Amino acid sequence: xxxxxxxxxxxxxxxxxxxxxxxxxxxxxxxxxxLWEISGNGIxxxxxxxxxxxxxxxxxxxxxxxxxxxxxxxSAIYLELDMDNMMELLGIFQYMNMKGGKKLGDYxxxxxxxxxxxxxxxxxxxxxxMMIEKMKPIFLSSMVGEKGFNCQxxxxxxxxxxxxxxxxxxxxKGLETMAYQAGIMDSxxxxxxxxxxxxxxxxxxxxxxxxxxxxxxYKQQDIDKLDTMMNKTEGEMSKYNEFLLYRRNRNWAxxxxxxxxxxxxxxxxxxxxxxGNKGVIALLRKLGYTVKPVENKWAAPSNEM
Numbered sequence: 397x398x399x400x401x402x403x404x405x406x407x408x409x410x411x412x413x414x415x416x417x418x419x420x421x422x423x424x425x426x427x428x429x430x431l432w433e434i435s436g437n438g439i440x441x442x443x444x445x446x447x448x449x450x451x452x453x454x455x456x457x458x459x460x461x462x463x464x465x466x467x468x469x470x471s472a473i474y475l476e477l478d479m480d481n482m483m484e485l486l487g488i489f490q491y492m493n494m495k496g497g498k499k500l501g502d503y504x505x506x507x508x509x510x511x512x513x514x515x516x517x518x519x520x521x522x523x524x525x526m527m528i529e530k531m532k533p534i535f536l537s538s539m540v541g542e543k544g545f546n547c548q549x550x551x552x553x554x555x556x557x558x559x560x561x562x563x564x565x566x567x568x569k570g571l572e573t574m575a576y577q578a579g580i581m582d583s584x585x586x587x588x589x590x591x592x593x594x595x596x597x598x599x600x601x602x603x604x605x606x607x608x609x610x611x612x613x614y615k616q617q618d619i620d621k622l623d624t625m626m627n628k629t630e631g632e633m634s635k636y637n638e639f640l641l642y643r644r645n646r647n648w649a650x651x652x653x654x655x656x657x658x659x660x661x662x663x664x665x666x667x668x669x670x671x672g673n674k675g676v677i678a679l680l681r682k683l684g685y686t687v688k689p690v691e692n693k694w695a696a697p698s699n700e701m
Contacts, residue, residue: 428617429689430667431463432677434656436686443656444470445676445687447667448554449614453547456615457556458694467557468564471659475554476666477577478570491578493530494586500529503590512536515597519543532581533589540596541607557664571648571665583639614667617692623671642674649679 430447444466459467467473478484500509513525520539528536542550558568606625613622648665655661670677677687 428619429692430614430617430619430670431460431466431690431692432670432687433690434652434680434685434687437684439656439685441660443652443659443661443663444690445652445670445680446553446557446662446664447619447670448475448552448557448664449611450552450554450666451542451550452552452611452614454551455547456611457551457553459556459560460692460694462690462692463557464560466662467560467566469660470566470662472567472569472661473557473561474569474571474655474661474663475557476571477574478568479554479558480568481570484570484574487574491574491581492532492535494532495582498530498586500533500590503533503587504594508594511597512593515540533586533593534581534584537589537593537596540593546608554664557662571651571663572644580639580644584636615694619667619671622667623675641669645669645674645676645679649676649683652676652680653683653685 432445433442434445435442446463500512504512509529513528516523516525516528516536516539523539561568610622610625613625648663648669652661652663665676669675672678680687
């Protein structure tokens with residue numbers, strides 16, 4: 397079960413990790429928090445928005461006392477995917493491969509395919525070579541990026557939130573489906589995905605350094621600097637921000653707008669979706685809500701196994 401959840405976190409991660417955020421001409425003073433309260437606009441009780449990191453070392457996947465209290469008092473928890481639904485998670489396997497029987501060799505040279513396979517033999521030896529040949533390159537790129545986390549037990553904030561929610565019998569729901577996220581992947585030409593995969597392998601040290609910087613900024617809860625860091629990324633993927641980020645942000649803001657009129661919820665989505673003039677925070681404000689940061693001091697690590 398834990399392996400399946402981690403695989404699903406990879407699937408969620410590829411949608412956001414390769415996207416760049418649009419630069420914002422004017423920004424308010426930086427506020428360091430991943431936790432935001434949504435109030436006003438006629439709703440009777442506040443709901444909350446939290447920025448996650450889909451893959452993070454277990455020791456860094458901490459919840460504040462404020463988050464624990466919010467989880468305990470929420471009507472339900474909304475993640476990007478319903479990760480408490482086994483059928484939804486199992487659906488990942490039907491979306492992992494390229495459509496039409498395509499293989500890496502259709503987009504890369506034989507030498508490039510060998511470099512990809514050699515990297516996975518060295519770093520992810522449990523993944524069969526035949527599986528690598530058929531998998532969507534964007535999914536493989538995410539696995540390459542995971543190496544930069546450099547910990548024995550990679551986890552995800554979603555899994556930590558789920559553990560806390562289960563203590564209180566809270567239902568987990570999803571803002572999207574696996575099928576929808578798979579469609580986003582397929583909207584990006586496999587040739588471009590393959591080129592990005594080679595770039596990620598060839599720039600391994602640089603990528604590892606970027607991941608470490610990303611983790612540091614996340615732990616500092618500095619979503620504005622996270623936004624700035626992502627702005628520096630350039631490449632073919634930037635052409636697909638509308639699918640990867642902005643359309644999804646609008647969909648989520650509309651869904652949140654409908655849900656919070658009747659109950660109090662916690663919405664936990666990738667931190668990269670929060671800031672910017674097309675981010676979820678800005679979109680909710682445009683809908684008339686007051687969205688303000690909540691103090692989110694990390695709790696001490698638990699000794700639980």
